[in-house]
Amino acid sequence: xxxxxxxxxxxxxxxxxxxxxxxxxxxxxxxxxxxxxxxxxxxxxxxxxxxxxxxxxxxxxxxxxxxxxxxxxxxxxxxxxxxxxxxxxxxxxxxxxxxxxxxxxxxxxxxxxxxxxxxxxxxxxxxxxxxxxxxxxxxxxxxxxxxxxxxxxxxxxxxxxxxxxxxxxxxxxxxxxxxxxxxxxxxxxxxxxxxxxxxxxxxxxxxxxxxxxxxxxxxxxxxxxxxxxxxxxxxxxxxxxxxx
Numbered sequence: 001x002x003x004x005x006x007x008x009x010x011x012x013x014x015x016x017x018x019x020x021x022x023x024x025x026x027x028x029x030x031x032x033x034x035x036x037x038x039x040x041x042x043x044x045x046x047x048x049x050x051x052x053x054x055x056x057x058x059x060x061x062x063x064x065x066x067x068x069x070x071x072x073x074x075x076x077x078x079x080x081x082x083x084x085x086x087x088x089x090x091x092x093x094x095x096x097x098x099x100x101x102x103x104x105x106x107x108x109x110x111x112x113x114x115x116x117x118x119x120x121x122x123x124x125x126x127x128x129x130x131x132x133x134x135x136x137x138x139x140x141x142x143x144x145x146x147x148x149x150x151x152x153x154x155x156x157x158x159x160x161x162x163x164x165x166x167x168x169x170x171x172x173x174x175x176x177x178x179x180x181x182x183x184x185x186x187x188x189x190x191x192x193x194x195x196x197x198x199x200x201x202x203x204x205x206x207x208x209x210x211x212x213x214x215x216x217x218x219x220x221x222x223x224x225x226x227x228x229x230x231x232x233x234x235x236x237x238x239x240x241x242x243x244x
Contacts (some may be wrong), residue, residue: 002225007081009032013058016183017219018034018036019045021085026056026137027054032055033057033076035076043172054235058226066115070198073120082133083223088150090105105150113160114160131176137150140179142242185212205239205243210239215237222235
């Protein structure tokens with residue numbers, strides 16, 4: 001197992017892409033620190049991982065709260081892999097976007113990965129190795145009505161990927177982004193509904209939704225040494241939607 005001896009922190013790990021990523025990292029030998037807001041779902045994830053022979057623990061955190069974020073960083077300790085996956089997904093026309101939801105999305109989608117990376121990346125750099133994977137979206141690069149706040153925060157995260165690569169990669173820490181297309185997660189299905197999600201999926205070249213596991217495969221690849229020459233990149237996993 002290629003990640004044996006590695007410790008990985010996954011935010012937003014209690015479902016969807018985060019949960020699938022946590023399970024796959026553990027299956028590849030990593031000791032997983034899973035974080036999210038729901039202790040019950042966190043306990044279920046840890047049980048699933050340990051029953052499959054992996055190692056995991058759960059740390060509850062609300063990443064819109066900077067003090068909670070700092071407690072998470074302190075409780076996690078040194079990591080080899082950081083997956084910045086947690087996000088809020090507000091959907092509203094620009095003229096109807098309320099300030100509170102806007103601020104919460106910026107806090108979760110930009111401020112949280114920013115200060116979590118700032119807390120954890122220096123120790124990776126001191127050891128001369130590490131991998132940070134940020135989870136974005138195809139909506140960061142194409143205009144989609146109703147997603148102005150979400151797409152802007154994720155475009156900011158992709159920009160941070162390039163800056164962090166410039167800052168940390170000379171010390172051996174790779175920083176990359178995975179930009180998924182429409183994926184069958186609880187968040188997407190709750191927000192968009194079956195019909196809305198199917199409509200977006202129909203705009204991709206493969207004409208279907210991704211499974212969380214398909215996106216997790218790409219994230220885990222970037223976390224391993226198989227991606228040892230990749231840094232500062234945004235890897236699209238969107239069934240060709242942004243390619244044509």
